[in-house]
Amino acid sequence: MSFQTNIPCPDCGSNILIDSTLLLSGEKFACTNEACSAVLSLDESSITQVRDAFDKYEELKRKSQESTS
Amino acid sequence: MTALVSMAQQFSGLPIKSLIAAPLNAATDANGRMARAQTQFMLSTCFEKEGGELKPIMIKFKLTRSVVKPDGTAGTPVELSFDLPLLTIIPLNSLAVDDVKVHFEMEVKSSNSKDNETSSEQETAAKADITAKYNAGLFSVEVHGSVSHNSKTTSSSKEHYESSNQAKYEIDVHAGQLPLPKGVTTIIDAFTANVAPIQLKPTGAEPQKTTTTKKT
Numbered sequence: 151m152s153f154q155t156n157i158p159c160p161d162c163g164s165n166i167l168i169d170s171t172l173l174l175s176g177e178k179f180a181c182t183n184e185a186c187s188a189v190l191s192l193d194e195s196s197i198t199q200v201r202d203a204f205d206k207y208e209e210l211k212r213k214s215q216e217s218t219s
Numbered sequence: 220m221t222a223l224v225s226m227a228q229q230f231s232g233l234p235i236k237s238l239i240a241a242p243l244n245a246a247t248d249a250n251g252r253m254a255r256a257q258t259q260f261m262l263s264t265c266f267e268k269e270g271g272e273l274k275p276i277m278i279k280f281k282l283t284r285s286v287v288k289p290d291g292t293a294g295t296p297v298e299l300s301f302d303l304p305l306l307t308i309i310p311l312n313s314l315a316v317d318d319v320k321v322h323f324e325m326e327v328k329s330s331n332s333k334d335n336e337t338s339s340e341q342e343t344a345a346k347a348d349i350t351a352k353y354n355a356g357l358f359s360v361e362v363h364g365s366v367s368h369n370s371k372t373t374s375s376s377k378e379h380y381e382s383s384n385q386a387k388y389e390i391d392v393h394a395g396q397l398p399l400p401k402g403v404t405t406i407i408d409a410f411t412a413n414v415a416p417i418q419l420k421p422t423g424a425e426p427q428k429t430t431t432t433k434k435t
Binding site for chain 1: 284309
């Protein structure tokens with residue numbers, strides 16, 4: 151299950167919307183500012199680290215939902 | 220007829236305090252557990268211990284920018300790498316129970332009805348024929364008489380009693396997102412600001428961080 155997040159564009163400061171699943175699959179994300187040509191992607195060296203973090207985050211969300219249901 | 224049930228008496232024994240407090244206590248406990256789990260997650264996943272200090276785990280991103288030559292033609296795109304704290308891309312939000320609704324509905328319905336229907340049925344029948352004859356010389360008198368009696372009595376008894384109690388107890392719990400604590404927001408903002416590249420001045424001056432304007 152993917153989730154969306156955003157980080158500020160290093161070039162112009164606008165938001166770059168990121169989908170967790172697409173990020174891990176190597177997709178590139180363009181800045182939402184049309185005048186900015188920045189494109190962002192996750193370096194291959196960090197994919198494993200980010201995947202682990204995302205998995206743990208999903209587990210945390212699942213546990214939170216269980217505790218309220 | 221049996222007396223109707225006293226409504227006040229029916230409600231007097233209800234554990235109203237428990238009915239209301241129990242769901243609220245459960246929600247508070249759930250909130251506490253979620254807060255602890257999120258803190259634990261943040262510290263264990265997004266930070267690493269180095270010499271007794273927690274340092275943010277950095278991940279590497281690639282940034283590609285288009286280049287436009289002075290003559291207006293497209294140049295070779297420039298790719299640069301930068302490190303970003305892992306914490307800034309995890310959508311941490313304070314998941315918590317933000318709404319608890321307790322609905323308690325109790326209906327005490329008491330009704331008595333007693334129907335008595337009495338009827339008796341008794342049937343008797345009697346019949347008598349009387350014949351009398353009198354002769355007096357040339358005359359003769361004859362009298363015929365008939366008497367009959369019929370009686371019918373029916374008896375029945377019917378009793379009906381009805382009573383009902385209804386109780387409904389509903390608890391709605393909704394978990395939503397609470398704003399992050401100010402301290403956590405400040406940490407994330409500080410990390411996020413580090414995404415901006417550091418621009419060096421041409422004459423060996425101290426590195427100066429570029430200021431970026433956030434568009435919201």
